[in-house]
Amino acid sequence: MSTATKTGVQRQIAMVLDLNKCLNCQTCTVSCKKLWNQDAGTDYAYWNNVETRPGTGYPKQWSELGGRDAQGKASRGTVPDLDTQYGRAWNFNHELVLLKPKGDRNKPKAWLRPQGGNGEGSRPTWGANWDEDQGTGTYPGDNHYFYLPRLCNHCTHPACLDACPRSAIHKRKEDGIVLVDQDRCHGYRFCAEACPYKKIYYDTQRQVATKCIFCFPRIEEGEAPACARQCPGRLRFVGYADDRDGPIWKLVEKWKVALPLHPEYGLAPNVFYVPPMSPPKLDAQGRPTDQPRIEPAYLESLFGKRVHQALATIEAERAKKKQGKPSELMDLLIAFDWNKSFAIPAQSSKQPSGQQATKK
Amino acid sequence: MTTHKLIAAPTPLQPGGYIKVAYAARSEPLVPSADFDLEQVDDGYRITLRWKCPKPVSDASTDTNLWVDAAAVLAPGVPGAPWITMGAEDLPVQGALWRADRKEVTRIHAEGLGSVERQAAPEGWQVSAEWNKGQWRVTFELQSWPALAQHGQIALAVWRGEAQDRGGLKSISQGWIGL
Numbered sequence: 121m122s123t124a125t126k127t128g129v130q131r132q133i134a135m136v137l138d139l140n141k142c143l144n145c146q147t148c149t150v151s152c153k154k155l156w157n158q159d160a161g162t163d164y165a166y167w168n169n170v171e172t173r174p175g176t177g178y179p180k181q182w183s184e185l186g187g188r189d190a191q192g193k194a195s196r197g198t199v200p201d202l203d204t205q206y207g208r209a210w211n212f213n214h215e216l217v218l219l220k221p222k223g224d225r226n227k228p229k230a231w232l233r234p235q236g237g238n239g240e241g242s243r244p245t246w247g248a249n250w251d252e253d254q255g256t257g258t259y260p261g262d263n264h265y266f267y268l269p270r271l272c273n274h275c276t277h278p279a280c281l282d283a284c285p286r287s288a289i290h291k292r293k294e295d296g297i298v299l300v301d302q303d304r305c306h307g308y309r310f311c312a313e314a315c316p317y318k319k320i321y322y323d324t325q326r327q328v329a330t331k332c333i334f335c336f337p338r339i340e341e342g343e344a345p346a347c348a349r350q351c352p353g354r355l356r357f358v359g360y361a362d363d364r365d366g367p368i369w370k371l372v373e374k375w376k377v378a379l380p381l382h383p384e385y386g387l388a389p390n391v392f393y394v395p396p397m398s399p400p401k402l403d404a405q406g407r408p409t410d411q412p413r414i415e416p417a418y419l420e421s422l423f424g425k426r427v428h429q430a431l432a433t434i435e436a437e438r439a440k441k442k443q444g445k446p447s448e449l450m451d452l453l454i455a456f457d458w459n460k461s462f463a464i465p466a467q468s469s470k471q472p473s474g475q476q477a478t479k480k
Numbered sequence: 481m482t483t484h485k486l487i488a489a490p491t492p493l494q495p496g497g498y499i500k501v502a503y504a505a506r507s508e509p510l511v512p513s514a515d516f517d518l519e520q521v522d523d524g525y526r527i528t529l530r531w532k533c534p535k536p537v538s539d540a541s542t543d544t545n546l547w548v549d550a551a552a553v554l555a556p557g558v559p560g561a562p563w564i565t566m567g568a569e570d571l572p573v574q575g576a577l578w579r580a581d582r583k584e585v586t587r588i589h590a591e592g593l594g595s596v597e598r599q600a601a602p603e604g605w606q607v608s609a610e611w612n613k614g615q616w617r618v619t620f621e622l623q624s625w626p627a628l629a630q631h632g633q634i635a636l637a638v639w640r641g642e643a644q645d646r647g648g649l650k651s652i653s654q655g656w657i658g659l
Binding site: 161164193194195196197198199200201202203206279281282283284285286287306307308309310312313314321322324325327 | 494495496497498499501502503540541542543544545593594595596598646647648
């Protein structure tokens with residue numbers, strides 16, 4: 121891969137997510153959170169999240185928080201606010217619901233309720249999935265939404281790495297995974313400011329940056345990251361970008377249906393998305409029109425101009441399949457053979473080159 | 481106490497591509513001056529810094545976008561070590577760092593921007609701080625500091641947390657101050 125040689129990375133691990141299959145079940149979010157990210161100072165942080173689109177996202181309006189401009193140049197960013205943009209972790213009335221006093225069996229249980237992040241009696245005013253399933257449009261004519269799972273893009277040219285004055289962030293040579301050396305990190309958060317995807321978090325207790333590690337210990341063993349392996353919708357594909365027999369090269373390079381998010385930032389993400397197809401809008405009589413519900417301009421704002429050709433390719437291949445003709449693309453996307461979704465040979469060396477240190 | 485004019489640490493010198501672009505406008509110090517006093521006490525020093533800080537920040541653990549106030553004093557480790565870049569390769573500097581969220585002083589060692597190592601302070605190094613009427617007063621009690629004794633030069637740095645000062649975003653003395 122040409123970008124790999126420029127950056128000193130020997131191979132680049134990558135992921136493709138087919139947005140036509142995401143259920144918003146948040147299994148990816150939970151599997152990641154449970155595996156890696158339960159520290160007290162990061163209870164608000166989701167290395168992987170799934171957001172409803174069109175919508176505000178997580179953190180709120182993240183694409184407007186700076187770091188890179190539309191021409192791909194560095195621009196002053198902001199670190200999202202815990203209360204108003206990330207959303208403080210909610211407390212729940214677990215004791216009331218689960219620890220009923222003895223002899224109270226016949227009384228109805230209380231409903232599980234969030235209590236906000238500020239203790240008893242407070243109500244949440246914002247959270248990671250606040251506008252879930254809200255979407256846009258008017259029923260029944262053009263209402264719509266889709267789901268966008270997000271994680272660190274392990275960019276070829278990471279803005280976070282460029283921003284760290286302490287060289288505490290590096291890209292592993294063997295697979296291009298971007299990691300924070302938490303022993304070097306002084307918690308300045310220039311990385312969080314500079315990442316336009318806002319996928320660097322700050323551990324408020326340990327005072328260091330934290331981020332998705334692409335489950336590198338699993339990758340080293342030839343296992344897919346937890347978010348991908350646990351996905352019930354089987355929408356995630358993982359492999360090396362230059363593996364011509366693997367799913368990434370086929371979806372990104374051969375079929376050109378998998379696109380990076382916000383390519384205009386110029387960071388060359390290594391997480392790609394198969395854009396969502398749309399049912400048609402309905403006219404005033406409730407008849408299908410030839411207009412897709414998801415505005416093409418909206419998809420272009422997320423995935424760039426190539427999104428139109430990508431959707432046309434998927435449409436054409438789907439039509440072929442409907443006619444009983446073979447389609448490599450459709451067979452891959454529906455995960456007809458799930459074993460082909462992951463092509464991750466175990467790394468020969470088991471010594472990782474610079475782990476995300478655990479400074480506990 | 482003598483008053484020393486401070487300058488903004490120059491952001492164009494900062495490592496990496498982001499800070500020098502994003503903070504290009506930061507050419508003025510956010511703390512324009514600091515009062516400074518140094519007393520020799522036995523073999524050590526009592527160093528006092530005082531500066532205006534209308535909104536002190538002493539705790540950054542409650543939010544993601546808070547930074548604490550801080551101050552540091554620096555001495556060359558060898559003759560010719562530059563203060564503005566916190567030393568350079570083979571030209572180390574040494575110092576003492578106070579952060580408003582810590583009671584203990586931290587020893588620092590650096591050989592250029594981005595190379596700062598924080599170390600536990602030697603026994604006999606202490607710091608105390610008080611914020612009163614819009615001013616911080618920080619006193620370092622350093623029982624022994626051979627670098628300062630040997631080279632007789634000191635530099636100052638102050639970070640205003642409320643203005644998002646951290647790392648290379650700081651107000652610093654205009655050069656080494658001779659004792």
